[in-house]
Amino acid sequence: MRTIFTTGQVAKICKVAPRTVSKWFDSGRLRGYRIPGSQDRRIPREHLIRFLKEHGMPLGELEDEAMGKILLVGVDTQVQNGLREILPAEDFKLELAQSGFEAGIQAESLHPDCVVVDFAMGRNEALMIAQNLRKNGDYTDTVLIALLSDEDTASGFDRTIFNETFRKPFDSALLGERVRTLVSRKKQLV
Numbered sequence: 001m002r003t004i005f006t007t008g009q010v011a012k013i014c015k016v017a018p019r020t021v022s023k024w025f026d027s028g029r030l031r032g033y034r035i036p037g038s039q040d041r042r043i044p045r046e047h048l049i050r051f052l053k054e055h056g057m058p059l060g061e062l063e064d065e066a067m068g069k070i071l072l073v074g075v076d077t078q079v080q081n082g083l084r085e086i087l088p089a090e091d092f093k094l095e096l097a098q099s100g101f102e103a104g105i106q107a108e109s110l111h112p113d114c115v116v117v118d119f120a121m122g123r124n125e126a127l128m129i130a131q132n133l134r135k136n137g138d139y140t141d142t143v144l145i146a147l148l149s150d151e152d153t154a155s156g157f158d159r160t161i162f163n164e165t166f167r168k169p170f171d172s173a174l175l176g177e178r179v180r181t182l183v184s185r186k187k188q189l190v
Contacts, residue, residue, distance in 0.1 A: 005043045013048070013060050024051070046187070068092040068183035071112040073103045073129055074121030075147065082172020083116075087180060100129045107133065113183045114143040116175075123157075130161045143182045145175070 007025065011018040024030035025041050030051045032043035045062070052059050070092055072080060083094060095110050097103040099121070107115070115133060119126045126146065133139045146165045159165060163182060166175055 003045045005045065005048055007041050010043055010048060013062065014057060068114065068187065069110050069112045070094045070179060071097060071103065071106050071110055071115045073097045073115060074118040074126070075116055076118065076120070079147070079172050079175070083176050083179070086173055086176025100125050103129050104132070107139065111138070112142060113186055114145065114179055116145045116147065116179070118147040119149060127157060134161050141186060143186060145179065
């Protein structure tokens with residue numbers, strides 16, 4: 001995943017001439033920096049994505065990077081619908097899995113920014129999913145959220161593997177806002 005772009009690379013993404021990108025940069029509309037002792041410009045990924053979104057331009061190859069990818073494991077329909085209302089489809093991609101096996105397959109193809117695991121699927125399976133994600137180096141930055149019932153809250157297990165825990169019943173809007181905040185912070189777009 002590229003984090004810094006040259007004006008030529010930005011021009012290809014935006015399908016414009018490199019001179020156009022230089023004008024955007026020089027006018028202050030596209031933020032970045034100059035290489036010391038040179039006139040070469042560099043644009044950080046987060047500034048490029050912000051610029052494209054502000055101007056309603058297609059994200060092209062950055063679209064996958066710019067979208068927040070959420071994997072919901074064993075999450076009931078009511079919570080799914082609540083999250084779909086809070087997290088707009090143009091900014092967030094939600095995928096579903098009903099078992100640990102499905103979650104593993106989905107995680108491999110989606111590379112989620114956030115995984116929400118509902119303990120209603122079974123405490124052991126939910127913990128195994130979380131532990132397997134934490135063991136895999138590809139998912140060290142993935143935000144893990146547990147949805148717990150009263151009995152799961154009372155029982156002792158290592159909660160440090162989760163970034164957040166929500167105890168049922170909870171407001172889906174609160175979960176959605178927390179997911180939005182954590183994923184945006186992870187993607188450094190806030």
